[in-house]
Every structure is written in C-alpha cells, then in structure tokens.
Amino acid sequence: TQEMCCGTDMWQACRHAHLWQAGCEADLCQTGAKPKPTCCKPKATCASPKATDAVPAPKSLYERLGGEAAIKAVVAKFVARAASNEKVNFFRKGTDKEWKPGEGDVAKLQEHLVNLVGSLTGGPQKYTGREMKTIHKGMKITKAEFGAIAADLSATLKEFKVPQKEHDELIGIVATTAKDIVEE
Known part of the structure; x- marks a missing residue:
C-alpha cells in the first residue's frame, strides 16, 4: 500500500503540496525502497505538511x-x-x-x-x-x-x-x- 511503501507522511506532504511526481509512487512501492528526497520536487520535504505550508486559497x-x-x-x-x-x-x-x-x-x-x-x-x-x-x-x-x-x-x-x-x-x-x- 502507499502507507507501507511510500510512508504516510511523505505521501500526504507531496500530494498536499501538489508536488508528487508520477513515477515516484510506482518506483518506491515496487522496490520497497525508503523514500528519497528526489521523490518530491526541489525544496519540498517529505514531512507532514504544516498549516503554514498550505497553499493559500486564490483571492476572490x-x-x-x-x-x-x-x-x-x-x-x-x-x-x-x-x-x-x-x-x-x-x-x-x-x-x-x-x-x-x-x-x-x-x-x-x-x-x-x-x-x-x-x-x-x-x-x-x-x-x-x-x-x-x-x-x-x-x-x-x-x-x-x-x-x-x-x-x-x-x-x-x-x-x-x-x-x-x-x-x-x-x-x-x-x-x-x-x-x-x-x-x-
């Protein structure tokens, strides 16, 4: 599962920040490898998203x-x-x-x-x-x-x-x- 292979925190952080790279999930889940920072785009972390990391809603x-x-x-x-x-x-x-x-x-x-x-x-x-x-x-x-x-x-x-x-x-x-x- 995503949680077992990719790690819940990383999965949520990358998905939440819309930084998930399509090949990342498949590569990690198939190999059982530990998450690598390259899974996310540069400067993204694989930690749980913080409230301050949320993307602000667009202004009306x-x-x-x-x-x-x-x-x-x-x-x-x-x-x-x-x-x-x-x-x-x-x-x-x-x-x-x-x-x-x-x-x-x-x-x-x-x-x-x-x-x-x-x-x-x-x-x-x-x-x-x-x-x-x-x-x-x-x-x-x-x-x-x-x-x-x-x-x-x-x-x-x-x-x-x-x-x-x-x-x-x-x-x-x-x-x-x-x-x-x-x-x-």
Whole structure:
C-alpha cells in the first residue's frame, strides 16, 4: 500500500503540496525502497505538511479589485461618467421609465451597484435590489447603449489602474447581464 511503501507522511506532504511526481509512487512501492528526497520536487520535504505550508486559497475577484472602498470609488466615478455620456439616455428621457433623481437617489443607485458588484465578485455584500430584467423592463435600453455603458465601466476601471485580468473578469460578468437589460 502507499502507507507501507511510500510512508504516510511523505505521501500526504507531496500530494498536499501538489508536488508528487508520477513515477515516484510506482518506483518506491515496487522496490520497497525508503523514500528519497528526489521523490518530491526541489525544496519540498517529505514531512507532514504544516498549516503554514498550505497553499493559500486564490483571492476572490472582490479582493483583487481592492474590496469595498475601491469598488465604491469605481462605482461613483462610473455613474458620473455614464450619466454624462451622450450615447446613453441615462435618465431614460422619453420613456415610461424616465428617472428624475431626487435627494439621495444617486447614492441609493450607487449603493445598489456596489452591492451587486460585491455579490457577483465574491464579496460579503448581498444585492437586495430588484432583478435586472424587472428593473430595466420598459427602459428600452439598446445594444449600443449597453455597449457605451460597458465602455464607460471599462474606461473607469482603466482610470483606476485595475489590472487587465481583473478588468476583463468584471467586464465579462457585466456582459452576462445584457440579456436581462437590453430590449432591442
């Protein structure tokens, strides 16, 4: 067995650290030889893994974006940019859903967007707003407008020097909402 031939500690340490070389198990188990350090890749030990040796879990997109404070800053700039974009009918003038924001309405929109982004990227936020399809129904948002808003978000992320990988991940998440927002 693996425990008898290779030694439990070595087997677990190498498997846990993803350093196991395919031929190692067969060579040791067939020959009955004692484990050799060459069984693991360089600098790996054949002792039991310690808690400090554990490979850290990858960071969520939320963490890589900088958490809540960074997302709030991006959202505030993004909303201002989208509201002033001539390619976007941000306030939905001429539709049944015209928006005339009163006191606190822009802050409420930003809060919803922060919660939405946070919940979609692995943050602790919970989005409690209405479903995308429900809230955007009747706004008559076109593909061109959705694209312009996505470009506004992209420009904002670049302005905040968000790394390309995180930029692309977030834009990809936003793109999945088009089916519920665009009414063309």
